[in-house]
Amino acid sequence: MAFTLSLxxxxxxxAILWALLRxxxxxxxxxxxxxxxxxxxxxxxxxxxxxxxxxxxFVFPEVPPRVEYELTPLGRSMEGLLQQLSDWGIITGQLPxxxxx
Amino acid sequence: MAFTLSLxxxxxxxAILWALLRxxxxxxxxxxxxxxxxxxxxxxxxxxxxxxxxxxxFVFPEVPPRVEYELTPLGRSMEGLLQQLSDWGIITGQLPxxxxx
DNA sequence: GGCATTACTTACATTTTTGTGCGTTCCGGA
DNA sequence: TCCGGAACGCACAAAAATGTAAGTAATGCC
Numbered sequence: 001m002a003f004t005l006s007l008x009x010x011x012x013x014x015a016i017l018w019a020l021l022r023x024x025x026x027x028x029x030x031x032x033x034x035x036x037x038x039x040x041x042x043x044x045x046x047x048x049x050x051x052x053x054x055x056x057x058f059v060f061p062e063v064p065p066r067v068e069y070e071l072t073p074l075g076r077s078m079e080g081l082l083q084q085l086s087d088w089g090i091i092t093g094q095l096p097x098x099x100x101x
Numbered sequence: 102m103a104f105t106l107s108l109x110x111x112x113x114x115x116a117i118l119w120a121l122l123r124x125x126x127x128x129x130x131x132x133x134x135x136x137x138x139x140x141x142x143x144x145x146x147x148x149x150x151x152x153x154x155x156x157x158x159f160v161f162p163e164v165p166p167r168v169e170y171e172l173t174p175l176g177r178s179m180e181g182l183l184q185q186l187s188d189w190g191i192i193t194g195q196l197p198x199x200x201x202x
Numbered sequence: 203g204g205c206a207t208t209a210c211t212t213a214c215a216t217t218t219t220t221g222t223g224c225g226t227t228c229c230g231g232a
Numbered sequence: 233t234c235c236g237g238a239a240c241g242c243a244c245a246a247a248a249a250t251g252t253a254a255g256t257a258a259t260g261c262c
Contacts, residue, residue, distance in 0.1 A: 001115050001116075001119065001183065001186045001187040001190060002112075002115060002116070003190040004186045004187070004189045004190045005110065005115060005186065009106065009110055010219075010220090011103075011219080011220075012220090014102050014103060014106060015102075015103070018102065026238090026239090027238070027239055027240080028237095028238065028239080031239095038220080038221055038222075039239080039240070040220085040221075040222080040223095040240090040241085040242090041219095041220065041221075042239095042240095043239075043240055043241080044220095059239095062228095062229095062238095063227080063228045063229045063230085063237090063238085064227090064228075064229080064236085064237045064238040064239080065227085065228085065237090065238050065239050065240080066238075066239085067238085067239060067240085074193065077189075077193070078189065080185070081185050081186065081189055082102065084181070084182050084185060085102045085105045085106065085182065086102040086105070088105045088178075088179065088182055089102060089103075089104040089105045092175065092178070111249075111250095112249080112250075113250090127208090127209090128208075128209055128210080129208070129209080132209095139250080139251060139252075140209080140210070140211095141210090141211080141212090141250085141251075141252085142249095142250065142251075143209095143210095144209075144210055144211080145250095160209095163208095163258095163259090164207085164208085164257085164258045164259040164260080165206090165207040165208040165209080165257095165258080165259075165260095166207090166208050166209050166210080166257085166258085167208075167209085168208085168209060168210085
C-alpha cells in the first residue's frame with residue numbers, strides 16, 4: 001500500500017496519469033492540460049513515472065524537439081484504482097466537512 | 102482524486118486506516134501496531150483523520166487516560182479503496198507478499 | 203514523597219517536496 | 233542576424249512534511 005502510494009502519490013502524478021489515460025500525449029499537451037504545473041515538476045514527475053515503469057517515453061529527433069508519453073501496460077493496470085480514487089471523492093459529495101487544503 | 106489523496110495521503114494515514122479496519126483501537130495499541138511512528142505524528146494524523154470525518158474519537162475520563170479510535174461509516178467506505186491500493190502492490194509482484202502491511 | 207502510567211502538546215531541527223527563474227539546443231523563417 | 237519554438241536542466245528558495253526531545257496532568261501504589 002505504501003509502495004503503491006509511492007508510485008502515484010504526490011501532487012502531480014495522479015493528474016499526469018489521469019491525463020494519459022486518454023492516450024499518448026506530448027509534453028506540451030500535458031502542460032496545457034495541467035496548466036498549474038511548473039515545467040520543472042512536469043519533467044521530474046514524468047521521469048519518475050518512467051523509471052517506475054508506468055509510462056513510456058518516445059523521443060523524435062526533430063527540431064524543435066518532440067517527446068511523447070504513453071502509459072505502459074503496468075500504467076494502464078492502474079486505471080481502476082485511479083478511477084476509484086476519483087469516484088470516492090465524487091460519491092462522498094466532496095464534502096467540505098472541514099476545510100480541505 | 103486529489104481530494105481523496107489529500108485525505109489518505111502521506112506517510113502514516115494509510116497505515117492508521119489499515120489498522121483501524123480491524124476494529125476500534127486505543128492510542129497505545131495503534132502505536133504498538135505502527136511502531137515506527139512518532140507520538141507527535143500519531144496524534145497529528147489522528148486529529149486530521151477525525152477532522153475529515155474518517156475516524157471517531159472516544160475519550161474515557163479516567164486516570165491514566167484512555168482514548169479509543171474507530172472508523173466512521175465514511176472511513177469504512179474507504180475499505181475497498183485501501184484494499185486495492187494494497188492489492189495492486191502485491192499483484193504487480195513488485196513487493197514480496199509477506200512484507201506488505 | 204517519589205514513581206509509573208497514558209495520551210498527548212510544544213518547541214525546535216531536519217528532510218522532502220515543490221516552486222521560480224534562467225540557460226541550452228537546434229533549426230527555419232523574417 | 234535575430235527570434236521563436238519545444239523540452240528540458242540547473243541553481244536556488246520557499247514551503248510542507250516529518251522527526252526528536254522534553255514536558256504536562258491526574259491518580260494509585262509503595
